[in-house]
Amino acid sequence: MDLPVIGNSVPKPAGGCSAGSCGSTAGQMNGLPDDVRRKVQDHPCYSEEAHHHFARMHAAVAPACNIQCHYCNRKYDCANESRPGVVSELLTPEQAVKKTLAVAAHIPQMSVLGIAGPGDPLANPERTFATFRMLAEKAPDIKLCVSTNGLALPAHVEELARHNIDHVTITINCVDPDVGAKIYPWIFWQNRRVFGREAAAILIEQQQQGLEMLVARGVLVKVNSVMIPGVNDEHLKEVSRIVKAKGAFLHNVMPLIAEAEHGTFYGVMGQRSPTPDELKTLQDACEGDMNMMRHCRQCRADAVGLLGEDRGAEFTLEKVAAMEIDHEAAMARRLELRAKVNAELEAKRARAHAPTVPAPQVVTLHRPAKTAQGRAVLMAVASKGQGVVNEHFGHAREFLIYEANEAGARLVGTRKTDLYCSGDDTCGDGESVLEKTIRALEGCEVVLCSRIGFEPWGKLEAAGIKPNGEHAMEPIEEAAMAVWREMLAAGKLAQPAPERKRA
Amino acid sequence: MALEIIESCVNCWACQPLCPNDAILAAAPPEYPVFRIEAEKCTECLGDHAKPQCAEICPIEGAIVNELAEPLNPPGSLTGIPPIRWAAVQAEIAAR
């Protein structure tokens, strides 16, 4: 059956299929101009639709950084780490290009190479641009992007535009130097280290100027923000308004990850992370004025593969050196796959646009709008990709969070199972992985997965989360709606959501 | 007069391109596990910059020292973490 596919704006119950809000599962693309939509439609980081089908990788060629953030510790480089910006293997531009070509030959979904760290790409301009130059020669079909703190951005906008880099991510955590002084202890600026509020003011000015310059040149700009409770959480609403007004096309609010073991300022000083609920509330609040991105996985900077899936271990320098690759054939395979997937996505969009039953024109006067029959339900989905329910509960390292209501199901976020720590008082010693997972799923009433073991089944139920393995291999939105309708039929959606029980 | 990089350097490359005298050598393990300053080339940036550039950008407290073995960036000066707090948290982690 064909389900309506819902965008981020509140959908109108009948008819009302405006070009901006209909026909795309990529809710955050609502209202984007057509040229922007085209640019992002097969970009796994920017298009919710595409991230099921296309892959990206990051190459760790940029070790140096020109600022210090309180959530980062430059000393840590451990293989167990999977925080953003943490990588284990620093590459020369030559090595990075070799690795990218090898990955692109083995994973034809590979469509984006990003440079994001471990330092700042624009604090290492020679290495970053050498990588892009060499790759563009050998695999011109691969998109290029950089993710920067913005300090050196105005100085490099021209060169970015020249290298045909059409996606830039700027991490903007504040637009007020007083807030910035609590996030950035120092920057390196014009041959000296600058501290505190003065440093934050310079950084903010460079970020905003860089954003404006990129937009003026037609380069897509995404803004990332780290949500730090009590520091910038309220302030991020203003950030969202301002960056959108200046032309950023996406705003991605990520939770702070801070634990004492990481050795970061926030970790050591006991700054807590936001809870999943707090994060969602802020994302909802920003959504009114911004295209928000809900499927960000805060991936490792050298992660390889589909978002959320890390195949980096298959492509170490040693293994890459031993590979024999026919680059032309590999590129042909990529182009063929991309054409196929794009055709499928187009067909899907077209189906969603064509109403199967013409909506009758009913005019009602002075009648209150029909109230929703059932409330919205949050569901956690275990998926390996392709947009279907296809992961075993116990193997899932993250869950997609869908919100289902009578208008349809839409992705509202993702939650990690292993590294998520909300740091509240229930975070004690000896907590099992399962207990952690259950805590990460706070607020969800259902878990959709391909299979689930007996023990987790019982514990999930005890915690008020209903496991469901009946929709294995079904498209996620259809599965979520089927479950929602069952709950509705069983009369479970008339009352408010039950108070969450502790496992 | 010259500065020196010691073993706590994390090989982040930040200092190397800034040196006006090309005095900084990249790590070359196993022999040289971290970055080095060639003492005979280092002028502590006198005449070129108001502050020694390597020490101005280095993110690691204590990694660059002067001839008296004093760190140019002492503990707490870059991260803002009071050394007492750092020690207490490390002890707590070790005791877990």
Ligand code: SF4
């Ligand atoms: S102090 Fe100046 S001259 Fe000496 S190594 Fe550092 S940057 Fe080079």
Ligand code: SF4
């Ligand atoms: S900046 Fe500091 S940590 Fe980085 S390479 Fe130079 S001495 Fe080592």
